[in-house]
Amino acid sequence: MELAKITTRGQITIPIEIRKKLGVKDGDKVIFIEENGRIIMENAAMIALKNAQEAFAGEAERLGLKTEQDVVDLVKEVRRELWEERHARND
Structure with a gap:
């Protein structure tokens, strides 16, 4: 104490x-x-x-993320989508 x-x-x-x-x-x-x-x-x-x-x-399971590489791939995909959105607006 x-x-x-x-x-x-x-x-x-x-x-x-x-x-x-x-x-x-x-x-x-x-x-x-x-x-x-x-x-x-x-x-x-x-x-x-x-x-x-x-x-x-439960979010990893819901998204089908089983490995660290799955997470890395998801982050790359989201970044690519955001990049495409930003550049599509600037055309």
Whole structure:
């Protein structure tokens, strides 16, 4: 268990062991989540990544992407289509 003191400005210093466990460093952001009457502090970047992963869940399968090369090919195709659209408008 770690202990931190709140300053008169409402600030705390997160103990080093907690920062290590959260994977946060100077300048990083943390998020406070209320869950079942408790407040949980999380690494904001990791929560954002987790949310993005959940949002994209199943998309690779839906698009038929099975390998890294499939992803590379899809990106090339989309870039080609965008390039063609832009240049078709400039004719």
